[in-house]
Amino acid sequence: MVISGAAGTGKSRACLEKLHYYAQRYSGARLLIVRKTRESLNESALVTMERDVFLPGASMMAGAKRETRSVYAYPNGSEIIIAGLKQSGRDNKAKVMSTDYDLIFAQEATELTLEDWEKLTTRLRNFKLPFQQILGDCNPETPTHWLYARAHTPRMSFYQSKHEDNPKLHDGEQWTAAGEAYLATLDELTGLRRQRFLLGQWAQATGMVYEAWSDKENVTEDADYVKDGGVVLWGVDDGYAGQFDRDIGTYTAGSHPRVFLLAQMRSDGALHIFDEDYAVKKLPEEHIERVFTKPYPEPEFSVVDKSAAELRGRLNARGVYTRRGAWDVEASIGILHAMVGPDLNGVRRLKIHPRCEHLLKEFTSYRRDETTGKPLKEFDHGLDALRYLAWAVRYERD
Numbered sequence: 001m002v003i004s005g006a007a008g009t010g011k012s013r014a015c016l017e018k019l020h021y022y023a024q025r026y027s028g029a030r031l032l033i034v035r036k037t038r039e040s041l042n043e044s045a046l047v048t049m050e051r052d053v054f055l056p057g058a059s060m061m062a063g064a065k066r067e068t069r070s071v072y073a074y075p076n077g078s079e080i081i082i083a084g085l086k087q088s089g090r091d092n093k094a095k096v097m098s099t100d101y102d103l104i105f106a107q108e109a110t111e112l113t114l115e116d117w118e119k120l121t122t123r124l125r126n127f128k129l130p131f132q133q134i135l136g137d138c139n140p141e142t143p144t145h146w147l148y149a150r151a152h153t154p155r156m157s158f159y160q161s162k163h164e165d166n167p168k169l170h171d172g173e174q175w176t177a178a179g180e181a182y183l184a185t186l187d188e189l190t191g192l193r194r195q196r197f198l199l200g201q202w203a204q205a206t207g208m209v210y211e212a213w214s215d216k217e218n219v220t221e222d223a224d225y226v227k228d229g230g231v232v233l234w235g236v237d238d239g240y241a242g243q244f245d246r247d248i249g250t251y252t253a254g255s256h257p258r259v260f261l262l263a264q265m266r267s268d269g270a271l272h273i274f275d276e277d278y279a280v281k282k283l284p285e286e287h288i289e290r291v292f293t294k295p296y297p298e299p300e301f302s303v304v305d306k307s308a309a310e311l312r313g314r315l316n317a318r319g320v321y322t323r324r325g326a327w328d329v330e331a332s333i334g335i336l337h338a339m340v341g342p343d344l345n346g347v348r349r350l351k352i353h354p355r356c357e358h359l360l361k362e363f364t365s366y367r368r369d370e371t372t373g374k375p376l377k378e379f380d381h382g383l384d385a386l387r388y389l390a391w392a393v394r395y396e397r398d
């Protein structure tokens, strides 16, 4: 059987408590804690075992230090063997498989291959416990993983753990102080890591930078400008060269349109993008005037990419206060992404009006390079302007 779940939901502790219980209850049992490498057990399962499961000073901890320990020996003759399929960089599989066990716990079972898992099951023949079992725990991975596929067959029982299952985080009625602090940390995660470690979902990597984006949830007529609904802000990304491609209805991949995004900061903390203005081969002063003809109040301030000195000067001359855009790309992607996706209450802070056609196309086109993991510098113009805005509303000054 396998327990899968978000980070810190208590999976490993539950498995270790089970091993400890059966080692005490039945004499002469042989149990195994196994992970891909022996070294990775030191700071994970063994810490939890020695700090949280055993009573202080328990005889099983006598002797070797944690790093060199290979067994917890119980007074009743039971043993919990500690092993990695690799140890000190060397293949240790033959040694692990040379012994028979009653109960095997594979920590982070997704690290193992299907072959490893199946071979381990053939070692379940010590028969000192009334049942023989292999159990594993893991964080979610990609849904095409062998473990997930197997979990949907009758051969494996599959349980999903939630943060509410861990009494350290939730007391049955509400979150504990530790629970609130821990969830706040996980809430900062974005994209795939957020889906897997906060929400516990077996999510597929798509290559999209803003993976949490949803055409259904983030796009709404409600994002339109509302009189007295909150201050207007502009997000601006400078550019000049490029061309509009009529076939795809937007700018070609190599284009650098200048973008103005018109936003309204609502009192509930939502950021609404109600209009956009993209242009190529247009002088900054002409472009600025075009945006001023739109029927909205002037912005409280604008956020402009830091390299666009001329554009900033033009905006200042027109009476628009400018703040510098984010200097850290990944950090500001993270901040914007957290607004794109649902927060712990399921609320998405970023809403975009359907008239922002180019910006909406960028959300699904902006991708990361599959090998380097870095965002590709195309279809990122409106998204850069939006990133500056997200950064500015998060950090009050530049």
Ligand SMILES: Nc1ncnc2c1ncn2[C@@H]1O[C@H](COP(=O)(O)OP(=O)(O)OP(=O)(O)O)[C@@H](O)[C@H]1O
Residues within 6 Å of the ligand: 005, 006, 007, 008, 009, 010, 011, 012, 013, 014, 048, 052, 137, 138, 139, 166, 167, 168
């Ligand atoms: N039933 C419980 N009672 C008290 N404390 C618990 C319980 N379950 C888990 N904990 C504590 O919560 C912390 C996290 O638990 P654990 O390491 O088992 O989570 P996990 O789901 O394996 O996390 P990860 O995804 O990081 O591997 C540990 O300090 C553990 O002792």
Ligand SMILES: [Mg+2]
Residues within 6 Å of the ligand: 011, 012, 013, 044, 137
């Ligand atoms: Mg764990």
